[in-house]
Amino acid sequence: MAEYAIGDVHACLPELQALLTAIRFDPTNDRVWFTGDLVGRGPQPAETLRFIRGLGERAEAVLGNHDIHCLAVAEGTGRQRKDDNLAPLLKAEDRATLIDWLRQRPLLCDISAGAHTLVHAGIPPQWDLDDARRLAREAEALLRGPDCPQLLAHLYGNDPDRWQEDLTGWDRARFIINAFTRMRYCGADGRLRFQHNGPPEAAPADHYPWYEAPGQHLADSGRTVIAGHWSRLGQRSGPGYVTLDTGCLWGGALTALRLDGPKPVFTQVACPGNLRPA
Template identity: 45%
Template sequence: MSIFAVGDLQGCYRELLRLLDRIAFDPARDHLWCVGDLVNRGPESLAVLRFVHGLGEQAITVLGNHDLHLLALAQGNQRHARQSNLDEILRAPDRDELLHWLRHRPLLHHDAHLGFTMIHAGLPPQWSLTEARQYARELELVLRGPGYRDFLLQMYGNKPKRWTPALTGIERLRFITNALTRLRFCEPDGALALSEKGEPGSQAAGRRPWFRMPNRRTRDERIIFGHWSTIGYLAEHNVWGLDSGCLWGGALTAIRLDDPDAITPIQLACAGYREPGAHA
């Protein structure tokens, strides 16, 4: 059995199949970890969603911001609707089954045996892994519970920027959502700098990538993430970034996790379906 993690797919179905063929992925034996953003902007989001759903327990995917956007759009939240190409999913005969499955995916996956944690975007420096798992679980319970529609209708927004355990209600849930699915840079005090979307070095003075914050409490944890296509494949101390911009003409990247002492990227060059530019 092999365990592979793959970067943001965003509807790049053909590239996914080609990469899985290259790594000789066997769906009867191997496991696939997806860092989120299965859908949106690419050409075949419905096919990707059906494929990963069809892998059953052989696939683990965490929710990304575009996956949450699909869920929000399905509930009538039209904010950012013009930036989407998700109508095929919303009109599909198996729409309800797929959206129910997606809504029950985790925000954070931790495998104690492998010693890896997977998220979509980032972790605020003030959170320990234990706390991050707790907060992710809080949001998961809301998404899987009877109040999920109310949350999805109020999900968008950049505030609050600073974490305190005293946060409650939608402000608490929105901060957790933004950290796990949108974070790239932090302010010096650990606040979320959500307006920054470029590569490291393009940010305002004092801001740092979340994984380079000097006081980050998860610096000894092995973390896999996506979301940040402008940095490409990243391998720093205990951190692996897998979004290498397949959608934008970069590459689709996979790594094998069951041999952590010999992690090397396996990459498939992509033609690209969108012109690079500012994107959430």
């Protein structure tokens, strides 16, 4: 059995199918893990969810910020933007089934192959992996429970931008979900910084990539965190992390990482680009 992680798909189903062909993915035996943003802006949101859901236990995905936004729009608490391209999903006959399947996806997954942990955006420096697992389960319970509509209605916003264990209510849930799905940079004090989304080489001096932020626990965790979300960062690897969003939506590539075996193996398929970069 082979295990793979794949970067942000963004409803680009032909590119995903081409990548699975390139890695010779066997849906009866292999397993694939997605870094989130299965939908959002790309051309085939319903078909993409239908395809990945159809893989059953051979596939799992964490929630990305575009997936969370999709849930909010479907619930009527989020405003659909012009470039979201969620209408084909929201008009689909099996909309309810697909939306409920998406809502059940986790925010964090531990993968046995190679001791990897999968998230969409990253893990903030204030949390070790035990904290991250505990807080992911806390937010997932809200997303899957009866309070989900209220959560989605209170989810938008950048505050609070600094973690404190005594945060409560929607502020606590908002920070947790923002950290797992929207974070790119942190300040020296651990505050989430959302103003800059370019590569680290062009970032202001007080912006640290989440994986290099002061106090980050990754190098000592014994696991490798796999993340997506950051197309302008691309595929990078360092102590305790790998990033896999290589901008399929923008005409870059869709990337798979083989997780089992003696060393990591990356495979990419070129993407024609369905949109220009924001």
